[in-house]
Amino acid sequence: EIVLTQSPGTLSLSPGERATLSCRANQSVSSSYLAWYQQKPGQAPRLLIYGASSRATGIPDRFSGSGSGTDFTLTISRLEPEDFAVYYCQQYGNSPHTFGQGTKLEIK
Amino acid sequence: QVQLVQSGAEVKKPGASVKVSCKASGYTFTSYYMHWVRQAPGQGLEWMGIINPSGGSTSYAQKFQGRVTMTRDTSTSTVYMELSSLRSEDTAVYYCARGDLCSSTNCYAHYWGQGTLVTVSS
Numbered sequence: 666e667i668v669l670t671q672s673p674g675t676l677s678l679s680p681g682e683r684a685t686l687s688c689r690a691n692q693s694v695s696s697s698y699l700a701w702y703q704q705k706p707g708q709a710p711r712l713l714i715y716g717a718s719s720r721a722t723g724i725p726d727r728f729s730g731s732g733s734g735t736d737f738t739l740t741i742s743r744l745e746p747e748d749f750a751v752y753y754c755q756q757y758g759n760s761p762h763t764f765g766q767g768t769k770l771e772i773k
Numbered sequence: 774q775v776q777l778v779q780s781g782a783e784v785k786k787p788g789a790s791v792k793v794s795c796k797a798s799g800y801t802f803t804s805y806y807m808h809w810v811r812q813a814p815g816q817g818l819e820w821m822g823i824i825n826p827s828g829g830s831t832s833y834a835q836k837f838q839g840r841v842t843m844t845r846d847t848s849t850s851t852v853y854m855e856l857s858s859l860r861s862e863d864t865a866v867y868y869c870a871r872g873d874l875c876s877s878t879n880c881y882a883h884y885w886g887q888g889t890l891v892t893v894s895s
Contacts, residue, residue, distance in 0.1 A: 666835075700881040702818075709868055709885035710810075710818065716874075721883065753818055757879050761834035762808070762820040 667692055667756050671765035677773040684741040686768045688754035693734050695758030701730055701739045704767075705750045713752075714739065746772075775799040777869055777886035784892045790857040793889045795869030802850035803827040806872035808882045809843060809854045811865040819865075823878050824852055832878045859893045866890050 668691040678684055688699070697717035702710040712721040714730035717737055727742040741748055749772050754765040780794040795807065809821040822833035824843040831843045842855045852869060866888040872880035 695879070696876075698879050698881075702882075704818075709888055710870075710882070711885075712881060712883050715881040715883075755818070755820070755881070757881050760832055760878065761836070762823075764818040764820065767817045 666761055667694065667759050667763050669754055669756060669763055669765035671752075671754060671768045673768060674766075675769045675771060677771050678744055679773045680744050680746055682744050684739075684744055684748070684770055686739040686741075686752055686770070688732075688737040688739070688765050690735045690737075690756060694737075694756045697733050698756055698758030699730075699732070699737050700755045700757060701728075702753045702755065703748075703750050704753065710753065741770075744770075775871065775884045777871065777884055779867075779869060779886040779889045782890040782892070784894065785859050787860055787893055787895055789859050789893075790855060791859060791891050792853055792855040793867050793869075793891065794851050794853050795886050796849065796851045797871070798850060800871075802845075803847060806875050806878065806880055807843075807845075807852045808870045808872055808880075809841075810868045810870060810882065812868070812888075813862070813865040816865075821854070821867075823872060823880075825878075826852060856891075859891075861893050864891065864893045 672687045699717045701714040704710045718730045751767045776798045824831045826845045845852045869886040870882035871884040873883040
């Protein structure tokens with residue numbers, strides 16, 4: 666199975682700063698079938714990015730995704746207070762559709 | 774609007790089975806796959822499998838093969854996930870999520886249910 670490793674585990678930043686989250690796969694992700702989700706405490710995950718770089722409906726343009734093959738990045742250009750949450754990447758090109766372990770984005 | 778409404782919390786004893794439902798509305802039920810994903814307390818997300826509501830075909834993560842069964846009822850636009858031989862490690866919130874832009878079973882999870890807490894305890 667494809668193992669996704671997210672880094673860092675925790676990212677401490679201030680509102681207005683830029684956040685860069687990494688997701689690395691142990692083998693190539695088919696056709697850039699890579700998604701990013703945001704999850705806040707007590708809530709279901711929310712889709713942000715699919716196909717490595719396409720924003721889901723209603724997602725602000727401060728969220729962007731990039732990468733291909735084994736290395737992917739989620740960038741939040743200017744952090745808003747509501748962006749502090751846990752972020753997961755997921756590959757959906759090979760079964761099982763594995764998730765990374767998550768990056769917690771916390772307020773500094 | 775797309776809505777996925779899941780059944781309520783369950784408490785089960787080890788060795789028992791649980792069946793969680795997910796009722797879809799706001800779209801054509803048979804046109805979109807449905808994922809099941811779980812999350813143990815304080816842990817990350819774990820993909821369990823996917824069902825095609827159109828024909829009922831399924832694909833399960835190897836980890837759950839033999840213990841999980843995903844079914845659907847097109848008359849009520851509801852999908853079900855049954856997990857058997859429960860153990861304490863199965864205590865988790867179970868989510869259904871609609872799969873979008875599917876190429877076979879390769880689809881991301883767009884809309885999510887609210888989650889169902891299943892507690893396994895003696």
